[in-house]
Amino acid sequence: MIIVSPDAPGCHSSIAEAVDSAPEGATVHIAPGKYEESLAPRRPVTLVAEDGPDTVEISSARGPVISGDVATKLSGLTLRSTDPESPVAVAGSDRLTITECRLEATAWAAVHGHGRGGLTMRDCSVRNSEGAGVVITSPLGSSVERCTFPEPGTSGIVAAEQGVLTLRSCTVEQAAGNGLCLNGSGRIDGENITIIGARKPALAVEEQASATLSGLAARDSRGIGCYLATGSTVELTDCSVERSETDGLLIASTGRGTLERCTVEHTNHHGIRITGGSAGILRDCTITGVRGTGVLVEAESSTEFERLTVTECQGTGLSATSGATPSARRLRITGSTGAAVEVTKGAKARLDNVEIERAGEVGVLVADDGAATVNGCSVLETNGSGVAVLRAADATFTDCDVHRAGGDGVHTGERGGIVLNRCRARSGRACGVRVDPSARAEVSESEFAENEADGISVRSTESVVLRDCTATDNRGAGLRRTVPSEALTVEGFTSSGNGFPDAYGLGNGNSDSPSGGNPAEVGGPETGTAEAGTEQSKPMRELTSLVGLEGVKHDVTTLVNLNKMAKRRQEAGLSAPPMSRHLVFAGAPGTGKTTVARLYGAVLAELGVLASGHLVEVSRADLVADIVGGTAIKTTEEFNKALGGVLFVDEAYTLSSSSGGSGPDFGKEAVDTLVKLMEDHRDEVVVIAAGYSAEMREFMATNPGLESRFSRTIEFTNYTAEELVTIVRQQCAEHDYQLDESAAEALEDYFEAMPKDGTFGNGRTARKTFERMVDHQASRLSVSPDTSTADLTRLLAEDVEAVRTGVPG
Numbered sequence: 001m002i003i004v005s006p007d008a009p010g011c012h013s014s015i016a017e018a019v020d021s022a023p024e025g026a027t028v029h030i031a032p033g034k035y036e037e038s039l040a041p042r043r044p045v046t047l048v049a050e051d052g053p054d055t056v057e058i059s060s061a062r063g064p065v066i067s068g069d070v071a072t073k074l075s076g077l078t079l080r081s082t083d084p085e086s087p088v089a090v091a092g093s094d095r096l097t098i099t100e101c102r103l104e105a106t107a108w109a110a111v112h113g114h115g116r117g118g119l120t121m122r123d124c125s126v127r128n129s130e131g132a133g134v135v136i137t138s139p140l141g142s143s144v145e146r147c148t149f150p151e152p153g154t155s156g157i158v159a160a161e162q163g164v165l166t167l168r169s170c171t172v173e174q175a176a177g178n179g180l181c182l183n184g185s186g187r188i189d190g191e192n193i194t195i196i197g198a199r200k201p202a203l204a205v206e207e208q209a210s211a212t213l214s215g216l217a218a219r220d221s222r223g224i225g226c227y228l229a230t231g232s233t234v235e236l237t238d239c240s241v242e243r244s245e246t247d248g249l250l251i252a253s254t255g256r257g258t259l260e261r262c263t264v265e266h267t268n269h270h271g272i273r274i275t276g277g278s279a280g281i282l283r284d285c286t287i288t289g290v291r292g293t294g295v296l297v298e299a300e301s302s303t304e305f306e307r308l309t310v311t312e313c314q315g316t317g318l319s320a321t322s323g324a325t326p327s328a329r330r331l332r333i334t335g336s337t338g339a340a341v342e343v344t345k346g347a348k349a350r351l352d353n354v355e356i357e358r359a360g361e362v363g364v365l366v367a368d369d370g371a372a373t374v375n376g377c378s379v380l381e382t383n384g385s386g387v388a389v390l391r392a393a394d395a396t397f398t399d400c401d402v403h404r405a406g407g408d409g410v411h412t413g414e415r416g417g418i419v420l421n422r423c424r425a426r427s428g429r430a431c432g433v434r435v436d437p438s439a440r441a442e443v444s445e446s447e448f449a450e451n452e453a454d455g456i457s458v459r460s461t462e463s464v465v466l467r468d469c470t471a472t473d474n475r476g477a478g479l480r481r482t483v484p485s486e487a488l489t490v491e492g493f494t495s496s497g498n499g500f501p502d503a504y505g506l507g508n509g510n511s512d513s514p515s516g517g518n519p520a521e522v523g524g525p526e527t528g529t530a531e532a533g534t535e536q537s538k539p540m541r542e543l544t545s546l547v548g549l550e551g552v553k554h555d556v557t558t559l560v561n562l563n564k565m566a567k568r569r570q571e572a573g574l575s576a577p578p579m580s581r582h583l584v585f586a587g588a589p590g591t592g593k594t595t596v597a598r599l600y601g602a603v604l605a606e607l608g609v610l611a612s613g614h615l616v617e618v619s620r621a622d623l624v625a626d627i628v629g630g631t632a633i634k635t636t637e638e639f640n641k642a643l644g645g646v647l648f649v650d651e652a653y654t655l656s657s658s659s660g661g662s663g664p665d666f667g668k669e670a671v672d673t674l675v676k677l678m679e680d681h682r683d684e685v686v687v688i689a690a691g692y693s694a695e696m697r698e699f700m701a702t703n704p705g706l707e708s709r710f711s712r713t714i715e716f717t718n719y720t721a722e723e724l725v726t727i728v729r730q731q732c733a734e735h736d737y738q739l740d741e742s743a744a745e746a747l748e749d750y751f752e753a754m755p756k757d758g759t760f761g762n763g764r765t766a767r768k769t770f771e772r773m774v775d776h777q778a779s780r781l782s783v784s785p786d787t788s789t790a791d792l793t794r795l796l797a798e799d800v801e802a803v804r805t806g807v808p809g
Contacts, residue, residue, distance in 0.1 A: 587716025
């Protein structure tokens with residue numbers, strides 16, 4: 001046995017002496033202690049710590065501690081070099097095997113394998129405050145297993161030039177550079193590698209380097225999680241990136257990359273960014289909770305996605321832009337703050353089997369010369385339109401379903417072109433499908449149901465073709481055309497249960513409309529247009545039938561006529577008269593302000609002034625948040641829901657600085673946001689601010705922008721006693737009751753004597769009075785042995801008296 005011990009008799013006093021005298025393949029046992037030596041064995045030898053790890057320290061102030069020009073093995077040693085120019089261990093001509101050792105250096109690398117040398121490391125700790133941990137440039141193949149690299153001064157592990165390296169179960173922590181760095185033609189095959197807190201990309205693969213990695217975990221990178229920019233191949237399987245400060249994965253490869261079952265979570269920018277013409281495949285990958293776009297494909301990249309899941313991103317779920325041509329199969333995007341999918345700036349995308357849920361904006365947006373082919377897409381609950389094709393974009397959707405869109409189910413505009421085959425748009429806040437001026441559409445075998453505006457709204461003079469489509473139970477018309485055009489073709493159209501009659505006269509003989517090809521140009525009753533003057537449209541008839549409100553009816557009719565004339569002037573090529581459609585409804589509660597606002601929106605939609613005319617009712621609680629900056633977001637969200645219709649702000653005066661609540665600044669922020677949005681979208685929405693007359697006058701004075709935008713106030717006066725009785729009579733008729741004449745007289749006296757203070761509810765008071773009279777009648781008849789059918793329907797003066805005196809029902 002060869003033993004090194006400076007103090008023991010019969011032993012070698014230095015390691016170099018023992019190595020020089022040892023025969024080939026001998027094992028040298030080193031006694032505990034510190035040795036200052038630089039070793040370069042000339043014959044294969046094994047050096048071991050006699051008492052195990054952490055008992056022997058070998059240090060060198062000049063040159064490496066060990067230079068393995070022949071096959072050399074080290075076990076249980078601590079190797080330390082203080083030479084700033086030299087690694088602590090070098091393998092240049094043969095294999096150097098290092099097991100259960102601690103290595104410390106202050107040079108450009110701690111361990112270097114080059115030339116004809118190979119490195120094998122197991123269960124080691126490598127420290128180098130000034131440079132890399134391990135650098136491999138040798139093509140002969142090296143391996144590093146179960147090793148740790150704490151706080152390297154540059155990169156933890158490097159494969160460069162022709163270096164080939166196998167990694168297993170290694171950890172790199174707090175690297176000042178990369179965790180793993182590959183360049184030149186270096187190659188790494190690895191599994192179960194953990195990289196924590198790297199200041200540069202945890203994994204960087206550049207030039208012509210290649211990597212096959214499984215189980216790589218990159219956490220808390222201070223820059224990009226993984227940077228793939230090679231002309232060769234990269235394969236990542238079961239890898240994860242968490243909490244990187246910028247992009248999770250940046251792929252800029254001209255080679256071919258494959259990612260399978262990889263995850264990216266909680267990055268501060270994009271989840272995956274693919275650029276520079278990259279082509280590759282991502283299978284079964286998941287992106288969760290990133291602060292930017294989930295997946296961004298740009299710069300003519302052509303990545304394929306299979307079973308991609310993107311959840312809870314604060315930007316767009318999947319964005320293709322700048323000439324990219326991605327394809328995706330089985331794509332699922334949930335909870336994106338922005339659009340779920342965007343295809344813009346000349347990008348072309350093919351999407352098959354797409355599931356979108358809870359998008360903060362549009363479900364699928366194709367815009368700015370983008371193009372998309374989408375098959376089997378489900379869009380559920382978007383704040384904006386379900387699908388939008390805009391600004392010279394083209395898209396084809398087949399077998400797609402849009403449910404509960406916050407705007408139009410499908411919207412095409414601004415020179416956009418859309419083809420819909422076997423699609424549905426249901427329960428949206430606006431139209432089922434809307435075709436704006438300069439847009440084109442071809443819709444076949446599609447259904448539009450239960451939307452809050454028209455099933456199909458056509459505002460374009462470009463080609464629009466509808467074949468075998470169905471519109472049912474929409475609150476607007478089934479099909480409405482708002483501009484004269486010979487370019488609308490309708491074949492096999494079915495419309496039923498809609499709130500307004502269809503209006504799409506064609507003039508080309510191809511209409512299947514119930515009125516034989518000449519229904520109204522603008523929605524109105526079956527007998528003519530809302531402008532014809534022979535008969536009022538349905539919402540105008542409903543407005544006229546309201547009890548009382550004669551001044552309100554006059555003012556609204558005047559506004560409607562102004563809008564009609566403005567539209568006629570525009571059609572005649574004349575300038576529109578100056579007018580603001582935003583209104584103040586001033587008056588006590590229960591005077592019909594909300595009802596009139598709804599009808600006013602419906603009339604403006606008939607005229608084509610508003611896209612849908614739907615009503616969005618909000619109060620202070622809907623607009624004002626309890627955190628700084630939150631109010632602008634809430635206000636904008638509610639405002640966007642009302643685009644194309646009416647935003648009704650009830651008790652608007654509570655937003656003024658004197659209203660308290662969540663704080664005056666937050667209310668003021670809501671007002672300021674509303675004023676700006678009203679200016680930016682002055683032709684797309686009507687805002688009606690409602691509240692008590694005196695309070696509304698004070699509210700208007702709090703912001704100069706309010707008075708300029710709300711130039712007209714409509715006063716809703718209290719109902720007279722006679723009008724309140726009429727409301728009660730209407731309630732009786734609606735519920736199969738009759739008001740005895742004596743009861744009517746008593747009821748009028750009761751309403752006349754009622755205080756008209758802040759607690760007076762007008763129409764609500766009348767309806768509540770009717771309900772209490774019915775309650776008393778039921779109690780009165782329940783004790784009568786002989787009750788006729790007439791008795792069951794008749795309300796008497798004593799029922800009114802019971803209400804007046806507060807007798808319980």
